[in-house]
Amino acid sequence: MSSFIDKVLGxxxxxxxxxxxxxxxxxxxxxxxxxxxxxxxxxxxxxxVISRYIDIDPQGVRIGMEHxxxxxxxxxxxxxxxxxxxxx
Amino acid sequence: MAKVATITSGKGGVGKTxxxxxxxxxxxxxxxxxxCIDADVGLRNLDVILGLENRIVYDxxxxxxxxxxxxxxxxxxxxxPELFLIPAAQTRDKSAVSPSDMVRLCxxxxxxxxxxxxxxxxxxxxxxxxxxxxxxxxIVVTNPEISAVRDADRIIGIIEAEEKxxxxxxxxxxxxxxxxxxxxxxxxxxxxxxxxxxxGVVPEDEKVLMGGNRGAPVAMDERSQAGQAFRDIAxxxxxxxxxxxxxxxxxxxxxxxxxxxxxxxx
Numbered sequence: 001m002s003s004f005i006d007k008v009l010g011x012x013x014x015x016x017x018x019x020x021x022x023x024x025x026x027x028x029x030x031x032x033x034x035x036x037x038x039x040x041x042x043x044x045x046x047x048x049v050i051s052r053y054i055d056i057d058p059q060g061v062r063i064g065m066e067h068x069x070x071x072x073x074x075x076x077x078x079x080x081x082x083x084x085x086x087x088x
Numbered sequence: 089m090a091k092v093a094t095i096t097s098g099k100g101g102v103g104k105t106x107x108x109x110x111x112x113x114x115x116x117x118x119x120x121x122x123x124c125i126d127a128d129v130g131l132r133n134l135d136v137i138l139g140l141e142n143r144i145v146y147d148x149x150x151x152x153x154x155x156x157x158x159x160x161x162x163x164x165x166x167x168x169p170e171l172f173l174i175p176a177a178q179t180r181d182k183s184a185v186s187p188s189d190m191v192r193l194c195x196x197x198x199x200x201x202x203x204x205x206x207x208x209x210x211x212x213x214x215x216x217x218x219x220x221x222x223x224x225x226x227i228v229v230t231n232p233e234i235s236a237v238r239d240a241d242r243i244i245g246i247i248e249a250e251e252k253x254x255x256x257x258x259x260x261x262x263x264x265x266x267x268x269x270x271x272x273x274x275x276x277x278x279x280x281x282x283x284x285x286x287x288g289v290v291p292e293d294e295k296v297l298m299g300g301n302r303g304a305p306v307a308m309d310e311r312s313q314a315g316q317a318f319r320d321i322a323x324x325x326x327x328x329x330x331x332x333x334x335x336x337x338x339x340x341x342x343x344x345x346x347x348x349x350x351x352x353x354x
Contacts, residue, residue: 014270019234020277027241027281069283070244 028065055081090201094223098239100210103260108207109137110307114322116171120202126176127219128209139303149177182214187221194222226255232273256287288321
């Protein structure tokens with residue numbers, strides 16, 4: 001049982017892979033000077049702006065940073081509702 | 089005309105001074121005329137690592153403030169007559185030197201040397217800016233360790249912003265045994281995170297400490313693994329295409345044998 005809990009909490013993972021994963025996240029925010037909190041704010045505002053023009057599914061919006069080499073990219077995945085459904 | 093290479097890291101204690109001393113020694117042993125400059129004003133150390141501490145009369149700040157001529161402050165290494173050191177001042181602080189002072193000093197040295205190797209202090213403040221100002225090439229030293237890699241990434245970003253990039257990387261003090269059991273970031277992990285060009289990987293080697301104790305950098309020691317890694321890096325700096333040494337499979341016959349037996353002979 002305890003080994004199951006360990007696994008769930010990630011305690012069984014080797015420390016290097018944890019370090020790498022933690023670094024990946026930290027570096028994204030270090031490089032862009034964008035805290036996880038401001039990313040959430042950005043997401044809310046983005047949803048508000050886009051919703052003024054097109055009907056989207058706010059629950060399905062995914063936004064995050066990706067990197068290619070040392071280049072950072074802000075990726076937003078915004079599901080659009082089909083126009084037919086908009087007629088109520 | 090000399091090329092100026094600045095060694096920096098962000099975090100302290102990762103091996104900047106050791107790397108500077110060893111690269112300078114290795115470049116000089118390859119027949120280059122080399123001068124290294126300790127830009128860590130107030131925390132002088134390159135002199136002791138090189139074993140030249142007893143021969144200091146004048147220092148970097150004396151040159152800049154006009155108390156001596158450039159040549160008077162340059163200490164010639166008797167073991168490698170093509171190697172010189174300009175020591176940092178010990179009783180002053182980093183504000184005694186400006187980035188333009190460093191640029192001017194290196195311009196004066198360039199015609200007489202093949203390489204100028206600058207040892208940067210830790211941090212991202214004045215001392216670091218002084219060290220990077222004259223650089224043609226910035227070399228970032230890191231350890232396969234979470235805080236050192238994070239700081240290296242910061243430094244790499246600043247170097248890019250200052251248009252001194254792209255920086256190149258030395259991974260220092262890698263412990264193959266820890267990497268093998270998954271408890272230390274591997275070379276590949278660090279390269280994936282930092283995404284810059286690798287100059288070399290220096291394995292952990294107690295001979296580095298012993299070399300420091302003696303004032304004889306390991307690059308002088310033919311049998312030292314770390315020394316070999318630094319010699320390889322020096323040749324890469326000269327533009328040679330040197331294959332990367334397989335740090336994960338180094339060690340004497342006994343080490344290899346015990347590893348073989350432990351792995352069940354498979």
